[in-house]
Amino acid sequence: MPETFDEATTLKRRTFVAASTAVAGLPLLTSDRLPASASTPTPADQLSTVRLTVNGEQRTAQVDNRTSLLDLLREHLDLPGTKKGCDQGACGACTVLVDDRRVNSCLILAVMAQDANVTTIEGLARGRGEQLHPLQQAFIDHDGLQCGYCTPGQVMSGVACIAEGHTGSRAEIREWMSGNLCRCGAYTNIVSAIEQTAKEA
Amino acid sequence: MHPFAFSRVSTTAAALNAGAGNGRYIAGGTTLVDLMRETVERPAHVVDINALPYKDITVTRQGLRVGSLVRMSELAAHPEVRVTYPVLSQALELGASAQLRNMASIGGNIMQRPRCPYFRDVHSACNRRDPGSGCDARGGDNRMQAILGASTHCVATHPSDLAVALVALDAVVEVRGLDGPRSIPVQDFFLRPGDTPQKEHSLRSGELITSLTVPAGAHTRRSGYLKVRDRQSYEFALASAAVALDIRGGVVRGARVAVGGVATVPWRLPKVEEALVGRRPGRRTWTEAAALAAEGAVPLSENAFKVKLVERTVRRQLMTIGGQ
C-alpha cells in the first residue's frame, strides 16, 4: 500500500529533518560540488533548501530530497487542500498548476520546484476577495461532487483544461479531463460545470 | 524511498561528469520518482538536467529534430508536427494524461520502464529488476504481457506509445557521452529481453540523450496512431498501431507499420509493409497485409486474444489512413 508506506517514510523523515536541521546550514548542491558517487549520501547531502512561490507568496522550506511537491504543500506549508490519492501519477487528486500548467504534484520532487510558481486550490480565489473562482462556483451549481476528495484536483485540472481550450465538446472535455479519476462517479456533472464555465469565460 | 543526494546541472559537461560518477538523470520524473517510491529504483544521486538547452523543435525539409527535454504536450501541440507528422502527435496525446504530458520529456519517454506489475512490486521475482530471480509474470497475471519478442526470462511489453511511432518513422536517437556524440537508429535503441532483460536500451552508462531526429518522407503526412485499451483514455495499450502510407497514382508506394502493446520492444512489421507496397489501396489490400501482423506470436495463458486484436488494430488503422 503506497499510502501506508509513505506515512512511514514521512514520519522517519520528520524526525530525521528535525534532528539534522539544527546541526548546520545546508548548501544547495550545484554542479561544482557533487557528492561522492554510488554510496549512500551523507545526511547533509540528503537535504535541500527549496524556495518557490505558492499562491503568490514566497515560501522557503528545508526538505529531505525525497519529499514530493505534494507533501511539501500538505505537510510543510500547511496547504492540505491538494489531495493524495494514489501517489503514483494515476488519479489526478494532487493536480496543481506549476507555471500555469497542470501537473501531478505527487511525482514532482519538491527540490525540483525551486523557483516555480505554484497555484493550489487554496490560491484559486486569490485576488477575488471572498469570491470563488467561477469553476468552483460551477462545481457547486452543478453538483459536481459527492465525497469531494477528488474535487480540488478536478477543479485545478478543469481550470487548465479551459485555459488550454480543450472544451469544444463534452467528449473533448472528457478526454482532456481523463487524468482525474472520481470514485464517486460525478463525471457527468463535472463535465457540465467545465462546459458552462468555458462558455462563460 | 531510499535516501539520495540531489544536484542540478546547467551544462552538458557537468551532466556527463555527474553521469560518469553514477549520477542518475531526472527530467520529468514521472517514471523515476514513481519507481524510486516503490524502491524499484534506488539511485544514490539524482541529477536534474532540466536546465540543459535541449528544448527546441525544428522542422526542416530534411526532417524533424526534437530536443530531449521537450515535453510530450509541447511536441504534440506543435502546429507543423500536427500536419507533417500526425502519427507523433496522436501517439503522444493518446498516452498518459494531460498533467503527465506536461511533465514528461521526450527523452524520458523512450527511457520509461516496463509497467509489468511484478516488476513494480519488489516482493515478486523479476529478472528485469533482479537478474536471475525468475519471472512471476510468465505463469501469473499475464493478460497485459507480450506475445512477440519475449524470452523465457521476460515477457513484459514496452509501454511507450511515442516509441512505436518513432520506430515506424525510422527515427534516430542522438546521444552524447564523455567520448563525444553518436547516433543510434531507434530500431537498435530498444533491446529485446533475451538472456539479459535488465538491458532495455543501447545507451551506455552515463550517456545523455540530446535529441531525436525523424527523417522527412512522402509517407509522414498520411500517418496516424490507433490505440486499443481497457478504458477509453489514461490507460496503456492492449494493442496499438502506427501507420504511415505514401499513396500516389492509386498505388501504395511506401508503407511504415509498427505495433505496440503486444511486444517487448516497439515492433516494426516489415512483412506487412512488403504486402502493402505496389498494391492498390483498398479493403482487400489492408486485410491481406494485416493478416501478417501477428506472425511469430507466442501467446501466454491469458493473452491469446492479442493475436486477433493486433491484426484487427492494424487493419482498422490501414483503413483509416489509406481509405476503404
Ligand SMILES: Cc1cc2nc3c(=O)[nH]c(=O)nc-3n(C[C@H](O)[C@H](O)[C@H](O)COP(=O)(O)OP(=O)(O)OC[C@H]3O[C@@H](n4cnc5c(N)ncnc54)[C@H](O)[C@@H]3O)c2cc1C
Ligand atoms: C499513470 C501513468 C500513465 C502513463 N501512461 C502512459 C501511456 O499511456 N503511454 C506512454 O507512452 N507513456 C505513459 N506513461 C509514461 C510516461 O510517458 C513516462 O513516465 C514519461 O514519458 C517519462 O518521461 P520523464 O521525463 O518523466 O522521465 P524521467 O522519469 O525523468 O526519467 C525516466 C528515465 O529516463 C532517464 N532519462 C531521462 N531523460 C534522459 C536523457 N535526456 N538522457 C538519458 N537518460 C534520460 C532517467 O534517468 C530515468 O531513468 C504513463 C506514466 C504514468 C505515471
Ligand code: SF4
Ligand atoms: S515479465 Fe519481465 S518485467 Fe515482468 S516479472 Fe517477468 S522479468 Fe520482470
Ligand code: FES
Ligand atoms: S496522488 Fe498524484 S496522481 Fe494520484
Ligand code: FES
Ligand atoms: S467526488 Fe468522491 S471521488 Fe470524486
